[in-house]
Amino acid sequence: xxxxxxxxxxxxxxxxxxTLAAVARLEAGDxxxxxxxxxxxxxxPLLEKGGFSWLTRTGEKTLFEIxxxxxxxxxxxxAALGS
Amino acid sequence: xxxxxxxxxxxxxxxxxxxxxxxTAPLFAIAxxxxxxxxxxxxxISRWSPFTLGLTHLITLGVLSMVMCGAMLQMLxxxxxxPVPHVVLVGRLTHGLLLMGTxxxxxxxxxxxxxxxxxxxxxxxxxxxxxxxxxxxxxWRVVTPGATIQGMKMAVIALAATVVLGILVAVGYSGIGNLxxxxxxxxxxxxxxxxxxxxxxxxxxxxxxxxxxxxxxxFPFWVKRxxxxxxxxxxxxxxxxxxxxxxxxxxxxxxxxxxxxxxxxYLLFSMKTLQLQSKRKRRVPDVTLLFWRLGxxxxxxxxxxxxxxxxxxxxxxxxxxxxxxxIGLIQGVTLSIINxxxxxxxxxxxxxxxxxxxxxxMCMTVKVPHMKEFVTDKSAKRxxxxxxxxxxxxxxxxxxxxxxxxxAALLFIASNSMLLANLVLAVSRFRTTFKLLAPSA
Numbered sequence: 001x002x003x004x005x006x007x008x009x010x011x012x013x014x015x016x017x018x019t020l021a022a023v024a025r026l027e028a029g030d031x032x033x034x035x036x037x038x039x040x041x042x043x044x045p046l047l048e049k050g051g052f053s054w055l056t057r058t059g060e061k062t063l064f065e066i067x068x069x070x071x072x073x074x075x076x077x078x079a080a081l082g083s
Numbered sequence: 084x085x086x087x088x089x090x091x092x093x094x095x096x097x098x099x100x101x102x103x104x105x106x107t108a109p110l111f112a113i114a115x116x117x118x119x120x121x122x123x124x125x126x127x128i129s130r131w132s133p134f135t136l137g138l139t140h141l142i143t144l145g146v147l148s149m150v151m152c153g154a155m156l157q158m159l160x161x162x163x164x165x166p167v168p169h170v171v172l173v174g175r176l177t178h179g180l181l182l183m184g185t186x187x188x189x190x191x192x193x194x195x196x197x198x199x200x201x202x203x204x205x206x207x208x209x210x211x212x213x214x215x216x217x218x219x220x221x222x223w224r225v226v227t228p229g230a231t232i233q234g235m236k237m238a239v240i241a242l243a244a245t246v247v248l249g250i251l252v253a254v255g256y257s258g259i260g261n262l263x264x265x266x267x268x269x270x271x272x273x274x275x276x277x278x279x280x281x282x283x284x285x286x287x288x289x290x291x292x293x294x295x296x297x298x299x300x301x302f303p304f305w306v307k308r309x310x311x312x313x314x315x316x317x318x319x320x321x322x323x324x325x326x327x328x329x330x331x332x333x334x335x336x337x338x339x340x341x342x343x344x345x346x347x348x349y350l351l352f353s354m355k356t357l358q359l360q361s362k363r364k365r366r367v368p369d370v371t372l373l374f375w376r377l378g379x380x381x382x383x384x385x386x387x388x389x390x391x392x393x394x395x396x397x398x399x400x401x402x403x404x405x406x407x408x409x410i411g412l413i414q415g416v417t418l419s420i421i422n423x424x425x426x427x428x429x430x431x432x433x434x435x436x437x438x439x440x441x442x443x444x445m446c447m448t449v450k451v452p453h454m455k456e457f458v459t460d461k462s463a464k465r466x467x468x469x470x471x472x473x474x475x476x477x478x479x480x481x482x483x484x485x486x487x488x489x490x491a492a493l494l495f496i497a498s499n500s501m502l503l504a505n506l507v508l509a510v511s512r513f514r515t516t517f518k519l520l521a522p523s524a
Contacts, residue, residue, distance in 0.1 A: 020438065
């Protein structure tokens with residue numbers, strides 16, 4: 001299942017805080033789509049440590065779109081990559 | 084698809100490195116305020132008085148450069164993805180030498196002692212050399228430098244020029260060496276320090292920080308691409324014209340417009356920043372924004388004052404002109420922006436390091452405080468109003484020292500004591516949570 005979070009109008013560190021709170025709620029098969037106006041370089045090491053995988057790409061509504069799922073969750077990964 | 088390579092946390096320095104710079108700076112500001120309180124109007128007679136020069140360098144070296152060096156060591160891995168080599172050693176040495184060098188320079192200004200001057204120049208020279216080489220390596224390693232990195236490179240070159248010119252001026256005035264044209268050299272030294280080192284660093288960093296922290300639209304491409312270069316080229320051309328020390332009229336008639344162009348660049352920057360800030364997407368109260376706006380408004384006023392003084396002798400020849408310009412640019416612009424940025428950088432670093440530790444240990448039972456819990460808006464706002472009152476009083480003291488110098492000094496001490504207290508409180512909150520976030524928790 002996809003969850004979407006638009007953090008494009010928030011100031012640091014709210015995008016990071018809200019993203020980390022949202023990824024903590026992801027269950028098997030779930031992935032999170034983050035809509036962001038900047039590339040969140042500081043998010044990546046935190047995701048790495050927390051055991052998540054991600055993909056950053058150019059967004060349609062915002063400049064960046066980050067797809068996040070739990071590392072090793074194949075069904076979430078294929079759903080995210082196919083989205 | 085984009086490159087999603089993450090930043091290695093190992094690249095960033097430990098939090099103690101930037102914090103030692105940030106916590107030392109208000110102490111020098113308090114010392115400067117105490118000196119102004121004790122010696123009173125004597126400090127504001129002329130920009131050439133040794134007391135005034137000592138006071139100015141307590142602030143430019145002990146406060147402004149202290150924060151700027153600490154922030155650069157911290158920010159380079161984040162903004163450029165390029166770590167400073169041996170950052171812990173470089174941070175410790177730069178901090179220690181800058182701290183000792185500033186104190187020694189102050190002693191040398193007051194006593195006129197040649198050994199103190201030599202020691203101060205050596206300490207500061209070595210400290211800045213270590214910083215410039217290390218930061219220079221990190222900056223020139225960046226493969227595809229953007230506008231911010233290009234601007235930072237020019238700021239670092241300007242720092243090197245400022246240090247060399249400062250050493251030459253000090254050698255000349257102290258009688259250690261025999262140098263001519265010291266007035267011209269001093270003017271070039273201070274122009275490169277303020278317009279080059281401080282100005283270009285603030286300008287280039289603001290391209291990243293203003294849109295990011297204040298959620299404004301981006302600076303236009305032409306501003307980011309051309310403004311830092313244009314200012315740097317004008318400053319360099321002005322330096323070359325002035326270094327000839329030829330007092331012929333054509334040099335004067337060429338040098339002034341060239342410097343006017345550089346200064347106009349800053350007027351454009353201040354107007355553009357204020358315009359972007361007026362288009363904020365999310366209008367929540369923000370203390371840093373107040374400091375930035377104050378800095379940008381004073382920058383615009385300083386440019387107008389400078390242009391007025393340069394072209395109308397009735398303004399330029401008054402005894403207040405240089406003092407007002409110095410107070411405006413140092414206390415009104417640079418100190419305001421640096422003070423405001425500390426309220427973003429310090430809570431952000433506290434929060435980020437704790438968050439990273441929490442994720443590493445997956446210690447989710449401990450709540451990491453929100454950024455605004457490290458320094459509350461209320462206490463930061465109180466300090467902003469103290470800073471504003473101190474600035475207004477210092478400007479008044481430049482014109483009527485007998486009346487305003489003591490209130491100005493007291494307000495400056497109060498403002499910086501409150502800044503120090505706010506930062507110390509943030510660090511103590513960081514330490515408390517850091518201890519709670521243990522693997523066994």
